[in-house]
Amino acid sequence: MKKVLVTGGLGFIGSHTTVELLQRGYEVLVVDNLANTSAAVLDGIAAIAGRKPVWANVDLADPVACKALLAGVPDLAGIVHFAAYKAVGESVQKPLAYYRNNFGSLVNLLDFTAEHPQCRFIFSSSCTVYGQADVLPVSEDAPVKPAESPYGNTKQVGEEILRDGARAHGYRAIALRYFNPIGAHPSAKIGELPLGVPQNLVPFITQSAAGLRGPLKVFGNDYPTRDGTCIRDYIHVVDVSLAHIYALERLLADKGSDPVEVFNLGTGTGSTVVEVITAFERATGVKLQWEFAPRRPGDVIAAYANTEKAKAGLGWRAERSLDQCMADAWRWQQTLPTRPR
DSSP states (O other): OOEEEEETTTSHHHHHHHHHHHHTTOEEEEEOOOSSSOTTHHHHHHHHHSSOOEEEOOOTTSHHHHHHHHHTOTTOSEEEEOOSOOOHHHHHHOHHHHHHHHHHHHHHHHHHHHHOTTSEEEEEEEGGGGOSOSSSSBOTTSOOOOOSSHHHHHHHHHHHHHHHHHHHHOOOEEEEEEOEEEOBOTTSSSBOOOSSSOSSHHHHHHHHHTTSSSSEEEEOSOSSSSSSSOEEOEEEHHHHHHHHHHHHHHHHTTOSSSSEEEEEESOSOOEEHHHHHHHHHHHHOOOOOEEEEOOOTTOOSEEOBOOHHHHHHHOOOOOOOHHHHHHHHHHHHTTSOSSOO
16 A cells, blocks of 8 residues: 655645545545644545545644654655645735745655655646746646746746756656636535635635625726636646546656656636636525625736646546536535634
């Protein structure tokens, strides 16, 4: 049974990936310091997968704590690295916190892979590395532009750190550039669980619909798009988690010629914010209260993926629709407490 470390494994994408790993027989060690989640997620994982992963509450940005943790698992087959601060808007307000956390944890983990190059590494990257792409849909060979936010910068530089380390130390890695993961597990046992005011669109939609928040604010209605609102490629979190399984299997089978490979994870279709609201109302039958607000710093106009490389290299494609994403997100929201966290 191969052993895999999942950092941020109680978070949104991490918990779904942990489920998929457990269901395939991997031994999973989750590391999560509960900065933006709850230990109760372990129960949801167990309800789906039939067993819990081992969990350690460790701050991976602390080099001493990280090294002590990894010393106990020298036989790791792979590390799937999700643990990071991830809100674009918040990163503009707190850039140093984002750099300290996101770079610190990455470098500390790569110190281990440098000493154990048989351990494969999957990096949670982002479409933010493209900035405002010149050509849409955006492919992996599009130029990486100056980041629109400190969050985006942590992903750009994170990929550079990954490549530099691989050249020097001989480990192999894959960076997965997510577009916009949303939804929840169809069982409604796990989903997105933001602490405080949600920084992402869909959990704010579901909390607003549940009466936990005021009207949804749509940031900007003067963008050069079909309805004036930003366009993003929204992808179901289960589809995203499955891509990590295929990426890990590719690495373990020593496929691919480059020490660090990059793949887009998206649907290939862009939706405006207004279209997402409409999909929620259509999928759930719930009327949403919303209003326009000024643009938010750091947001690009449009981003959606060319996914041909992932189809060819990973044997993966997104299968679930936007309406299914919204229905699953709403089903999950209805299982949560009736007061905002």
